[in-house]
Amino acid sequence: xxxxxxxxxxxxxxxxxxxxxxxxxxxxxxxxxxxxxxxxxxxxxxxxxxxxxxxxxxxxxxxxxxxxxxxxxxxxxxxxxxxxxxxxxxxxxxxxxxxxxxxxxxxxxxxxxxxxxxxxxxxxxxxxxxxxxxxxxxxxxxxxxxxxxxxxxxxxxxxxxxxxxxxxxxxxxxxxxxxxxxxxxxxxxxxxxxxxxxxxxxxxxxxxxxxxxxxxxxxxxxxxxxxxxxxxxxxxxxxxxxxxxxxxxxxxxxxxxxxxxxxxxxxxxxxxxxxxxxxxxxxxxxxxxxxxxxxxxxxxxxxxxxxxxxxxxxxxxxxxxxxxxxxxx
Amino acid sequence: xxxxxxxxxxxxxxxxxxxxxxxxxxxxxxxxxxxxxxxxxxxxxxxxxxxxxxxxxxxxxxxxxxxxxxxxxxxxxxxxxxxxxxxxxxxxxxxxxxxxxxxxxxxxxxxxxxxxxxxxxxxxxxxxxxxxxxxxxxxxxxxxxxxxxxxxxxxxxxxxxxxxxxxxxxxxxxxxxxxxxxxxxxxxxxxxxxxxxxxxxxxxxxxxxxxxxxxxxxxxxxxxxxxxxxxxxxxxxxxxxxxxxxxxxxxxxxxxxxxxxxxxxxxxxxxxxxxxxxxxxxxxxxxxxxxxxxxxxxxxxxxxxxxxxxxxxxxxxxxxxxxxxxxxxxxxxxxxxxxxxxxxxxxxxxxxxxxxxxxxxxxxxxxxxxxxxxxxxxxxxxxxxxxxxxxxxxxxxxxxxxxxxxxxxxxxxxxxxxxxxxxxxxxxxxxxxxxxxxxxxxxxxxxxxxxxxxxxxxxxxxxxxxxxxxxxxxxxxxxxxxxxxxxxxxxxxxxxxxxxxxxxxxxxxxxxxxxxxxxxxxxxxx
Numbered sequence: 001x002x003x004x005x006x007x008x009x010x011x012x013x014x015x016x017x018x019x020x021x022x023x024x025x026x027x028x029x030x031x032x033x034x035x036x037x038x039x040x041x042x043x044x045x046x047x048x049x050x051x052x053x054x055x056x057x058x059x060x061x062x063x064x065x066x067x068x069x070x071x072x073x074x075x076x077x078x079x080x081x082x083x084x085x086x087x088x089x090x091x092x093x094x095x096x097x098x099x100x101x102x103x104x105x106x107x108x109x110x111x112x113x114x115x116x117x118x119x120x121x122x123x124x125x126x127x128x129x130x131x132x133x134x135x136x137x138x139x140x141x142x143x144x145x146x147x148x149x150x151x152x153x154x155x156x157x158x159x160x161x162x163x164x165x166x167x168x169x170x171x172x173x174x175x176x177x178x179x180x181x182x183x184x185x186x187x188x189x190x191x192x193x194x195x196x197x198x199x200x201x202x203x204x205x206x207x208x209x210x211x212x213x214x215x216x217x218x219x220x221x222x223x224x225x226x227x228x229x230x231x232x233x234x235x236x237x238x239x240x241x242x243x244x245x246x247x248x249x250x251x252x253x254x255x256x257x258x259x260x261x262x263x264x265x266x267x268x269x270x271x272x273x274x275x276x277x278x279x280x281x282x283x284x285x286x287x288x289x290x291x292x293x294x295x296x297x298x299x300x301x302x303x304x305x306x307x308x309x310x311x312x313x314x315x316x317x318x319x320x321x322x323x324x325x326x327x328x329x
Numbered sequence: 330x331x332x333x334x335x336x337x338x339x340x341x342x343x344x345x346x347x348x349x350x351x352x353x354x355x356x357x358x359x360x361x362x363x364x365x366x367x368x369x370x371x372x373x374x375x376x377x378x379x380x381x382x383x384x385x386x387x388x389x390x391x392x393x394x395x396x397x398x399x400x401x402x403x404x405x406x407x408x409x410x411x412x413x414x415x416x417x418x419x420x421x422x423x424x425x426x427x428x429x430x431x432x433x434x435x436x437x438x439x440x441x442x443x444x445x446x447x448x449x450x451x452x453x454x455x456x457x458x459x460x461x462x463x464x465x466x467x468x469x470x471x472x473x474x475x476x477x478x479x480x481x482x483x484x485x486x487x488x489x490x491x492x493x494x495x496x497x498x499x500x501x502x503x504x505x506x507x508x509x510x511x512x513x514x515x516x517x518x519x520x521x522x523x524x525x526x527x528x529x530x531x532x533x534x535x536x537x538x539x540x541x542x543x544x545x546x547x548x549x550x551x552x553x554x555x556x557x558x559x560x561x562x563x564x565x566x567x568x569x570x571x572x573x574x575x576x577x578x579x580x581x582x583x584x585x586x587x588x589x590x591x592x593x594x595x596x597x598x599x600x601x602x603x604x605x606x607x608x609x610x611x612x613x614x615x616x617x618x619x620x621x622x623x624x625x626x627x628x629x630x631x632x633x634x635x636x637x638x639x640x641x642x643x644x645x646x647x648x649x650x651x652x653x654x655x656x657x658x659x660x661x662x663x664x665x666x667x668x669x670x671x672x673x674x675x676x677x678x679x680x681x682x683x684x685x686x687x688x689x690x691x692x693x694x695x696x697x698x699x700x701x702x703x704x705x706x707x708x709x710x711x712x713x714x715x716x717x718x719x720x721x722x723x724x725x726x727x728x729x730x731x732x733x734x735x736x737x738x739x740x741x742x743x744x745x746x747x748x749x750x751x752x753x754x755x756x757x758x759x760x761x762x763x764x765x766x767x768x769x770x771x772x773x774x775x776x777x778x779x780x781x782x783x784x785x786x787x788x789x790x791x792x793x794x795x796x797x798x799x800x801x802x803x804x805x806x807x808x809x810x811x812x813x814x815x816x817x818x819x820x821x822x823x824x825x826x827x828x829x830x831x832x833x834x835x836x837x838x839x840x841x842x843x844x845x846x847x848x849x850x851x852x853x854x855x
Contacts, residue, residue, distance in 0.1 A: 194465065194467075194470045194471060194473075195469045195470050195471060196462055196469060196470075196471055197469060199451075199455060199459075199462065199471060202450070202451065203448050203451055203455075203459060208448035208451075210446065211446040211447070211448055211459070212448075212459065212460070213430060214408070214410060214430045214442075214446060215430070215434075215459040215460030215461075216429075216430050216431030216434050216460045216461075217431075217459070217460045274448070274449075274450045275450050
């Protein structure tokens with residue numbers, strides 16, 4: 001009987017291969033359930049101050065995960081985002097403070113470096129024909145190494161007020177990173193749903209690369225662009241993180257790639273590519289934010305938190321594999 | 330060299346034979362398309378050598394040949410998907426270079442591929458206009474409303490009852506085929522190539538498709554129709570060109586040739602030579618299955634296989650044929666049903682179990698599922714027998730070589746040595762290695778899933794002969810094939826599958842290609 005029940009659940013979740021169906025409700029249900037559970041155990045969870053903290057913490061992850069969403073939609077993966085977050089913060093802070101470039105030129109230059117490193121990953125994937133997992137694993141090491149070299153392993157403090165404003169300032173009672181996340185999310189959604197680029201990104205994943213090529217579109221440029229976008233988003237996240245913490249930490253963003261990928265997958269994207277969206281990713285990032293915050297409130301030691309996060313990630317991927325067959329080629 | 334096109338008829342490659350159909354008049358106009366002296370080599374195989382092909386406006390030109398004859402390669406060159414090594418392509422008498430797919434589309438050349446190339450999670454409209462989306466007001470944006478409107482008009486013009494916003498994943502295979510057709514038509518192409526467009530269609534859908542094709546011919550489109558169903562060629566085409574092993578064998582108006590002639594051109598030998606059948610089924614049943622069920626893949630499948638019998642399993646791709654052999658081999662065990670092997674009831678829950686019982690499987694995709702391409706011939710042949718060929722875990726190399734050499738000789742596997750890596754053998758010899766591996770186990774039942782796919786004609790004949798020899802030794806063989814002539818030539822009986830069920834059975838004597846096709850595509854047996 002359990003077999004029947006399970007297959008009925010699967011059918012309910014998967015009305016047709018390759019389509020979303022009702023699967024999209026899963027992250028919402030998990031989010032509500034998790035929030036209710038934490039709120040019952042610790043009522044502080046639902047206080048306005050804590051809610052704002054959760055959203056603030058989730059906002060930087062969301063920005064990084066939005067870049068990741070594009071990569072995963074093409075059936076790729078970007079493991080370098082955590083390192084690029086650290087590099088983004090360090091470089092922007094260093095250029096602004098130590099090199100004395102001033103806040104805005106420093107930020108601009110840093111974002112360009114992020115795009116450039118993403119382009120290197122993308123080129124290696126497209127031209128070198130190396131699996132994205134390998135390329136971005138290398139970039140993860142390179143990015144972290146460059147950060148340590150640049151900072152000599154020490155935090156960079158002494159950021160100017162105009163820099164710190166982007167992490168700690170508020171407009172209408174809402175922190176700046178949340179505003180930026182909102183703007184990024186809207187733009188990313190428009191890019192994904194309203195442009196040819198977005199359509200081709202969705203087309204390439206799930207086995208459509210050859211089809212796209214035969215339709216006269218060059219898939220290489222599309223794939224290159226998603227890594228550049230991911231590099232941009234990661235360094236942007238790093239800049240905001242440094243601004244929020246008043247200083248750039250060389251160890252920032254360790255393990256963030258896992259959170260970002262988990263957010264995308266929890267949000268309903270398929271690691272096989274083609275399926276997924278910005279809204280889902282935001283939900284996924286919020287879910288991870290709630291989970292971290294909840295574990296802190298429940299005073300679960302941070303070492304155990306790592307274990308829990310790893311398990312949540314595996315469960316999310318399991319859900320992806322179990323409720324979806326590989327899209328038909 | 331332009332002007333009146335000659336009817337070149339050749340035997341093999343190179344040796345020209347005098348034109349036999351000189352009385353047939355061919356239009357004096359410049360051809361819409363002329364491909365001259367096209368050559369293409371892939372590593373290890375000359376896919377095309379000196380192939381010429383002409384197409385006139387308002388003509389349906391059938392391109393036929395066996396798998397691996399070079400039809401698809403020729404079309405891939407035409408559509409810019411692969412570059413040619415030599416030769417020229419003229420469009421309306423002017424030489425063109427088709428460097429990539431985009432260039433082909435610009436030149437008005439469209440192709441409908443055999444493997445459907447639609448992207449399942451995109452909508453019908455998005456798939457039809459992929460790469461050619463109507464622009465929105467802002468740069469880079471797509472005007473979705475216009476896209477869906479265009480698609481709706483196109484679908485309506487074609488009489489297709491499809492919504493533009495439906496994801497392709499929700500469509501049946503036949504509906505997807507129609508979307509492919511719609512996409513080709515939306516290109517306003519002057520030249521449309523169709524690669525086996527009917528392979529997944531029911532009879533009624535085939536008629537609808539033929540209706541489109543004839544309408545396109547009236548509108549002056551030049552159509553290249555690739556098929557290995559000869560009946561379709563006669564029903565539809567004006568002229569037919571036959572390729573064999575990468576060579577142009579002949580071109581003729583369909584009125585001037587008959588089926589036997591085309592088959593002869595295709596395979597280079599007569600039917601008797603092609604299917605050397607010597608075995609006879611014996612009365613004892615070696616394998617009996619009853620009521621096999623597995624999800625929606627298998628629905629109540631029952632049949633008997635006799636000793637020494639070659640039993641064919643016909644049906645369309647996705648009819649459940651592969652599920653039958655995978656179930657019998659324990660890869661995807663059945664949920665319900667009974668299996669008897671030599672009268673004993675058995676449960677087959679894993680490939681190990683199947684092998685222990687004496688059942689072998691030659692899978693559909695030999696490269697991915699059967700061979701270790703980077704390993705030597707000796708290892709590939711003996712890998713299932715290593716337990717007998719080793720002592721305390723150490724492989725006895727001398728006995729291994731002895732065993733491997735025995736099968737290389739018996740099956741006439743053409744390899745320079747036992748150390749040759751499988752990657753460097755031809756498709757036919759690779760397949761013989763897979764079969765050899767099972768022979769080392771003295772199987773009672775051999776399951777063959779598309780055993781001659783991607784194998785040249787000469788090797789096919791050897792594989793047929795081998796099957797016949799095995800059957801004569803008492804092995805029961807269950808063979809899946811998508812090539813009906815092959816099933817008709819080799820099998821003692823043919824079962825037809827559709828939608829996971831057995832829907833018909835034919836004896837060797839009474840099996841007719843059309844009747845099997847009708848059953849396989851959803852008709853009833855008349």
